[in-house]
Amino acid sequence: MIRPLLAADIAACQLLTHEAxxxxxRRIGETPTELTDEVAVRRHRRIAHLHQTDPDSAWVAEVDGAVVGVSLALVRDGMWFLSLLMVHPSHQGKGLGRDLLDAALTTATDRSWILSTVDPAALRRYQRAGFDLHPSYTARGPVDRSRIPAVQGIREGSYDDDRGLLDRVVKAVRGATMTPDIDYLAEGPVRFVVADDAAGHGFAFLRSGGVVWLGATTEDAARRLLWTSIAEAGDEVEVDWLGGNQQWATDVCLDARLGLKGGASLCLRGQPTMSPYLPSGALG
Ligand SMILES: CC(C)(COP(=O)(O)OP(=O)(O)OC[C@H]1O[C@@H](n2cnc3c(N)ncnc32)[C@H](O)[C@@H]1OP(=O)(O)O)[C@@H](O)C(=O)NCCC(=O)NCCS
Structure with a gap:
């Protein structure tokens, strides 16, 4: 049975997301993320936030009274984005993923998009649902500090003072603001840096090990933000969503001597391509 997600389901959704x-x-030979308290809290907060902002796009699959699947989407300024689609491994291959996606798609707009994993079942469903698949690379590797150039004009972002800048930049790049999401981001442990000068405006949200969301009005600003993110990442860095139209980012990652691996796809149905932009897996 597919039914709307309730607040009482969030803990189960967080756990089944981890299992899936x-x-x-394991299937694709990657090291799974450990389920630390920090990871569990982050996933729980994400599901709770989207359940609050977009309850009509939040669904679960229930089998024998247990929650075994979840789909979550968000709509911002007429743009639809699929944030989560997961089915517990022991219930995969029985049509639940398809039904959960169809439920989430009931709120889809004429500007809809998805960031897909490499799971063949996911890629198949998205293509069959009318999304165009745009393959991308992930760059990963140890940070060689000798290759990081001196970067000018990047400063620490402030959730009090930079809301206008975040909204303007993200609206310019993807055509939708992040207003409903800023308080959620501000309450989390996520830092961000900004570019705000004559050469361009932009932001990069940072997490240990990489950049989780980057947008800018010019490639010059985007490059400086990405170099700053790499410099702050720690010993290892990962940069995702290097699609064909993000050559500025691929160029920076190759200059940093990171290795490229392909597989994941940006899936677009009416949403124009976005650049310079490294999207948020959770928020689009
Ligand atoms: C992707 C996922 C949600 C699909 O859920 P599911 O319940 O297994 O999906 P379904 O049983 O509805 O199958 C979906 C489609 O994929 C097809 N499929 C299943 N396994 C496949 C495979 N190995 N190769 C190609 N297609 C496959 C099915 O035939 C079905 O297509 P159809 O509806 O046209 O017949 C689930 O596998 C999952 O949680 N994967 C791990 C997390 C993930 O990658 N989520 C996607 C986030 S973007």
């Missing part, structure tokens, strides 16, 4: 992600990582 871990199973996928």
């Amino acid at each position: 992600q871990t199973d996928l990582d």
